[in-house]
Amino acid sequence: MLAGASVETFLQWSRRPDLRVIAEQRIVRNASKAASSFHISADGVINLNADALCEKNLRYQAFVVRHALELAILLDGMPAEASQQYNIRACFAAARTAALFYDLDAVPSGRKENRPDRVSLMSGETIPDRKEIRKLWPELRAPLLMADDLPLHLSDAELDELVAWLNRSWAFIGPAETLMAAGGDARLLLDPQTGLNHYGCSHRPRPWAVTFASSTASSVSERGFAGAEKARQRLQQAVISDDGKAVLTILAREVRAFLASYFGLPDEDRVVLAPSGTDCELAALAISLLRCGGRGLTNILIAPDETGSGVPLAAGGRHFSADTARRSAVVRGEPINGFGRCGKNDQNSDIDVDYVSIRDADGTAIPPESIARQCRERIVKAISRGRHVLLHQLDLSKTGLLAPGETTLADFASDFEQKVDVVVDACQDRVIPERIENWIAHGRAVMITGSKFITGPPFCGALLLPVQWRERLNQGHLPEGLRDYAGRSEWPDCVATRHLPDNANYGLILRWHAAIAEMKALRAVPSSETRACLERFLSAVKVALADSNDILLLETPSPSRPELPDAWDDIATILCFLVRAPKSASAGVQSSDESFLPIGLEDARRLYRWLNADLSAVFSPEEPEYSSRLVRRLCHIGQPVAMPSAALDGASAGALRISAGARLVSGEPSHEGMNTELRLEREIADAHDVIAKISLIRRHWNRILVVNPLPTYAPHPESNEVEA
Structure with missing residues (x-):
């Protein structure tokens, strides 16, 4: 809440959704006579020196406001008996x-900005040296009105204690946007030129952007x-307070308990979190291996080209990236310690990976009976x-296909009994919870994410275990190499997981808490x-396409x-389309009105x-397109x-996708005041x-x-879109 008209005029940052969410219910007043740019009252009120800041650029103003908000938040959590420490x-x-x-805002190419010295010192991967810490203290102390109770200069003993704490806590300190980018892989890191990650999205809200990317990844709402x-x-x-590890364990348990409740499982003991x-x-491969009893395992994937690019490697127990979620440097394609040898139709391999396609050479979906x-x-x-089998059911592919069907799996369960494990790849999560509960009751493990249909941040996944799979964890030992990928708090507490590290993946846990907020909103509809909203939107967009x-x-x-009853998951919620090649595209000449030559993948x-x-x-500026909103x-x-x-003579076209996600149904805070009809x-x-921009x-x-313009977190400053 803002107090004072001059502050209302000055605080351009209030339009920023990332700051607006944090500042909710926080009182901000104008304090033009203050000695520093801001100070915090004993009652938690933020007093901003608007006169001193108004001469600074908006980026610096937002930086000061974020500093003030964070200090006020941390003081709110101060123990009853306040300590200098x-x-x-x-x-x-x-x-x-x-x-x-401050560093989250992209600097346009060619524009130079003078970073405040404090930003350079405090944003590094390692803490400042002792001399700089001592020098910083008077400046950082100034905003506290209760600063009279604090030393003006740090003693050697106080400095020693502070340095030790900073060294053990540095990686855990930061804004949500930064912490949520940890515990995945390089695809989550922001490009400093765009302010976006590999997926073209952000861990900061981006309500001005059109977002139909739930088949890939969405910016957080x-x-x-x-x-x-x-x-x-x-x-x-x-x-x-040095309780970070304990609280992370609690936060992880809360995620697992929520997912168990959401999908009808008895407790969090049947949930494994994964980035x-x-x-x-x-994780599914590791648990299935516990059942092999020395036999080899054949892992049958459905359409790996329409799941994740690293899935075929993971299915063979191999490193699927150059780094892991726990920031271990590994060699992509090399075997993970403890998973054994992987081959293709190799009698002597521990893990044999096989594939079943769902499209033929011209892109046509293969009939279910053939699959x-x-x-x-x-x-x-x-x-x-003499091998054990791990069979995948794909529900759904990147383009919305499902295989094999329920009748087929029922036949397999009858014919092959205990010789086949089934795991459902439901990572798109375009399925009602009751159906997932039923799959688990019938002995199938289910892979889900909160980052596709649910529209939570990218890189939050989970494996839901049937009772038979969970019982395997009461004995045996998971592969040693899982230590580079998972921590103990992300798995059930059992014999097989005791060797996993006890430091939790805080990025994964925060991303899941964001996704849970979306799941709660969807569940309330x-x-x-839900069905009516999806049908209305999808039918209208199909016509437009x-x-x-x-x-x-x-x-x-x-x-x-x-x-x-009342299921909505029999609706195709991913609309795939090809785009006609323009004259200069690499596909060749412009197709005629009668023919359709699609653009290639690149x-x-x-x-x-x-x-x-x-x-x-x-x-x-003289061209009409320059003024176009599009x-x-x-x-x-x-x-x-x-x-x-x-x-394209067998070459790959690139199929783009407009996807309906959970927010289409539940709405977003930026839609406040709109009824369902107006929102749709x-x-x-x-x-x-x-379509018009295409x-x-x-x-x-x-x-x-x-x-070749780059994507950006927000439109250029002269645009009015950010104010929408």
Whole structure:
């Protein structure tokens, strides 16, 4: 809450959703006579020196406000009997959080900014040296009105204690946006030029952007950000009191307990947390290996090209990236310690990986009966070789396909009994919880994420265990190499997991708390209303895609599922389409009106990036396009999927995706005041903007290619979109 008209005028930062969420219910007053840029009253009120700050740029103003907010938050968590030690630590923790926050804003290429000295000192990977810490203290102490109780200069003993605490706590201190980027892999790290990660999204709310990217990854919403921020504040206050490890264990247990309740499991003992669907694959393989009894294991994947790029490697017990979620440097493709040897149809290999495709050479979906036959042939062959089998059910692929079907799996359960484990890859999570509960009751493990349909941050996954799988963990030993991927608090407490490290993955835990906020909001919407919202949106967008001469809508069959009351998960919620090649695209010449030549995969990736970019730099102010709202509209949709194309002589086209996610149903805080009908009209209009921007890009492909604009967290400053 803002107090004082001059503050209201000055505080441009109040438009920023990341600060707005944190500042909620916080009183901010104007204190022009203050000696420092801000100070905190004993009652928690933030007093900003508006006159001193108004001459600074908006980035610096936001930095000061974030520093003030963090210090006020940490003081709120001060123990009843305040200690000098707590206050000193709080001052340095708030300064580090503000410094890391400052660096989240991308600096446009070619523009130089003078970073405050304090930012350089407090945002590094290691703590400042003792001399700098001593020098910083008077400046960091100044905002506390109760500073009379604190030393003006740190004694040697106070400095020794502070340095020791900073060294053991440094990695755990920071804003939610930074901490949520930890505990995954390099794909979560921000590009300093764009303010976005590998997926083109952000751990900061981005309500001005059109977001239909739930088949890949979504920027966190204000609701999700608030969920992560509440957990982060608990962690930060605990870290200052040296209780961080205990609170992280509690936060992880809360996530596992919620997921157990959400999916009808008895308790958190049947939930394994994992940073990604690929990590879930590794966990499922590890537990399935416990059943082999010295036999080899054949892992049968369905359409690995339509799941995750690292899944085939993880399925063979191999490192699937150059670094792990716990920041261990590894060699991609090399065997993980303890998983054994991996081969392709190798009689002597410990793990044999086999594949079943769901599309043929021209991109057409393979009939279900053919997929069932291929799965059976592979199972029979593996069993005849004396091997155990881990069979995947894919629900759903990147383009919305499901295989094998329920009837097929029921037949397999009857025919092969205990010789086959089944794990459902439901990482898209486009399925009702009751169905997942039923799968688990029938002995299938289920991989889910909170980062696809649920629209939580990328890299939050979980493996849900049937009772038979959980019992295996009461004996045996999980592969030693899992220590580089998982911690003890993410798994059930049992014999097989005792060797895992006891330091929790705080990034994963915060991301799940953000996703849980979205799951709670979705659960509050009646199933019948969920279905109605999805049908209204998808039918309208299908018409718009089909009506565009620049787009070819691909047929996606609705998932074939047993009927359940009020279910909505038999609707195809991922709309895949190809884009007509412009004259200059690498696919070749412009296709005629009668034919349709799609853009290739690389050009589809360019188009995907340009949709998420402000294109105003491409046009001069005299051109009508420069003033077009579309040029500055940031549109984030699903990443292109390689699609075999007969029109490209067997080369891959790039299928783009507009996907309906949970927020379409539950809304977002930025939609406050809109009823369901008005919200859906806005979402449909946003989808029309995506289609219109695709057409604009096609018309000006050559010019855009020369500039090659980068995606950005927010439109350029002169745009009004940020204020939306």
